[in-house]
Amino acid sequence: MNVNSRQIRPGRRGVLSMELLLTLPIFATLLLGLFEFSLLFFARGDVVEASRVGARQASIQGATYEDVEDAVRLSLGPRMASRATVLAELGRHSGDEVIVGVRVPMSSAAPNLLWPIGFNLQGRHLYCQTRMAKE
Template sequence: MSMELLMTLPILLVVLLGLFEFTWLFYARGMVVEASRAAARKATLPGAAVADVESEVLRLLPARFGSQVRVQAELGQYAGDVVSVAVAVPMRSVAPDLLWPIGISLAGRDLYSETRMVRE
């Protein structure tokens, strides 16, 4: 009985760590997408500036994402122009890097969301 446990325990541990890491990343992805959408809605309003869009993103994302959040906004000049807001957050600032011992690392990877809407 103990030999079977010894053989399967590392596999179960890797699966469990992968599940935890995926759950954190999936939850954070939802927050990044929502921040991107809210900022794009703000960018469609008349008189919106890039600073307003960035502050909306930072307002919606948790403080633990910190200064590593990158926001790119393209605002149109006229009504009917397409505005675009892109938000990128490094995965390592969102979730613990639990699978690095087996060669699956979050280093250099980002959670990314881009939203396009028409300016009012």
């Protein structure tokens, strides 16, 4: 029995196209989600580092709120610094606790790619708070 390899069995035409049509949106959503969450993961590391930098600056004797805010914004970089909010409680005396919080909107850290499936970054924030003792 010699069967031509180019011959297609009846009833199987278009099955591959239909399988691709059904799986492609799921695969694309998975890739977009992986991309967006990777960006958010790295942005969270930047926010944590900026909070630590701000707390180190705040722990120095004579540091002002403006010094802390400048250090945080410099650490964040231009993409997130413009929309960041810096909260700082500076201690007065040596040994007092200083608290620096950095809050950045998620939409400035990553594109909002998953809004069609119900995961929206609008109104969500990355936040980190660091506490240190004043020198």
